[in-house]
Amino acid sequence: MLLRILIPIVILCIGALAAWRAGIPVEEPKPEPSAPQVLKTEILELQRTDFQVMLNSQGTVRAHFTTTLTPQVAGTISTVSANFEDGAFFKKDDILAELDPADFKVAVSAAESGLARAQAALIQEEARAKQARLNWDDLGYEEEPSDLVLRIPQMKEAKANVDAAQADLEQALRNLDRTKIRAPFDGRVQKRVIGLGQAVGSSTPLGEIFATDFAEIRLPLSPRQLPFVRLPSKEGDPELKVTLRDALAGTDSQGWDAKIVRTEGALDEASRELFAIARIDDPFGVESGKRPLLIGQPVRATIQGVMLEDVFVLPRHALRGVNRIYLVDKLQPTIVRNQIEPVWSDEQVLVVRDGLEVGQWLSVTRLPYAPDGAPVEIVKPGTEAASAAESAAEKPVRAGS
Structure with a gap:
């Protein structure tokens, strides 16, 4: 039995050796062509809608009015009020200190x-x-x-x-x-610099105070953002809504409602940015009881911009390269590469006005390599196939593949 198996093999080897010695080329077997790989993708059917632009900026809280408190007559400090301590609040006409x-x-x-x-x-x-x-x-x-x-x-x-x-x-x-030194407005003491028994002149600084009726935040807007917001430029223009959040806290931090009331009259020479002035009423929560803001506190601002009408809103993760997306042909279905020109974009979305049609399918799954005409299989979000497609897309792709 073993001889029956070995004899044909030996004969084949002898024949191949003889052909090699004679210089006769041996034809290698050709591999069978593999079937094209079918990519799996989720899709989003495109529809026109209206999109509210929201602009992001940041700034620092500052008092709208700060002054150095000084006496109008010379004398010796005989009384210092409890309302004239660092951080203390006071009302207009409160007696903060008295001279002899x-x-x-x-x-x-x-x-x-x-x-x-x-x-x-x-x-x-x-x-x-x-x-x-x-x-x-x-x-x-x-x-x-x-x-x-x-x-x-x-x-x-x-x-x-x-x-x-x-x-x-x-x-x-x-x-x-x-001789009774009164507060010129409702405010708060930033710093007191005098004490009992101190002799003061008519121009001696007694302390720094600031108003508490409202605070201001100086918000920079870049040249790219300016076309998408209508800023008040003169008295009587409608105010613009702003939401402030603590820049030092997380995204879930408490917000404060503010409004842009004016803009500065010139662009910043270095950055070419325009500064808008936002105002927040009762910043220290004296009337509302809300969490107070602090002078010098950094805040993030979300400004209500213009409404973009009749546009396509695409998820940003659907972007492939520089302003390129993958559409899916409904009849095949196959990949169709398409260039877009967004009119607005942020960290979450791309807004496109032209170059797309209602009802087109957008591929929203990360595909490692998808040439024009590549066949695809449509999967539903959250299915096992969709998860597998996402996992495959996250694997590194070899150069030239």
Whole structure:
């Protein structure tokens, strides 16, 4: 039995050896052509729709009004309010600090005495002028008496002295009132720099304060973004809605509603960006009780842009290379490569106006290599075949395949 198997093999080997020695070429068997590989893909049927553009920007919270608090008169700090501590809130006209009022009370008393003397002198001059008129009439003069005879210049001087004394008193009262340093607006203390017993002048800084009625955020917009947003440029233009989120927190952080109220009048020289000013009311949650923002806090902003009408909205992961997508021919079905020109794009979507038709099939599965005309099999999302197609697409592809 073994000889029957070995003899044909030996004869075949001898024949091949003889043909090789004789130089006769031996024809190698040709491999059978393999059937073309069928790619599996999910599809999205294209439809026209309207798309709301949302622009992303970022900025830093700043107080719309910050000032250095200074006294209007010189003196010694005698009282510091609890509302004049770092971070404390205060209302307009709250007394934040007081100067020693003793010297100013003395000045008020002196001004009151000066006013009383001036008023007494005026009364005396009025009496003298009246008596001078009576004397002139008693003497029987027919012509009118002169101003000097009637003591009119003396009366004017006495009235001027009364007015000056009244002004001195009013000034003394104002200075006394200014010993109480009041808040010029509703706000918050950023930093206090004075203490009890400190002597201050009329220009000595007492601390830094800022208003709390609203805050502002300066948001840069790039030249690419500007055509897709209608910014208010003058008073009366409609305000633009903005949603703010803490840039230091996660994507699920609490949001704040704001609005763009104006723009700066010039582009930034370095970046060519235009800065829009967003305003947020009650940023510290005094009235609303919401989580407060902080001055200097970085925030991410989402700005409501224009509405793009009658466009195709494609998922960004369907993009293949530079502005290329894969369509699927409905009749075959096979791959049809197509170039697009997006009018808008972001991290999630591409928006296309021209070059596509309603009802076309878009391949949304990652395909490692899909030439024009490659056959495909349509799979439903979430099926086992779709998962296998995604896994195959994630494997590295050899160069030239």
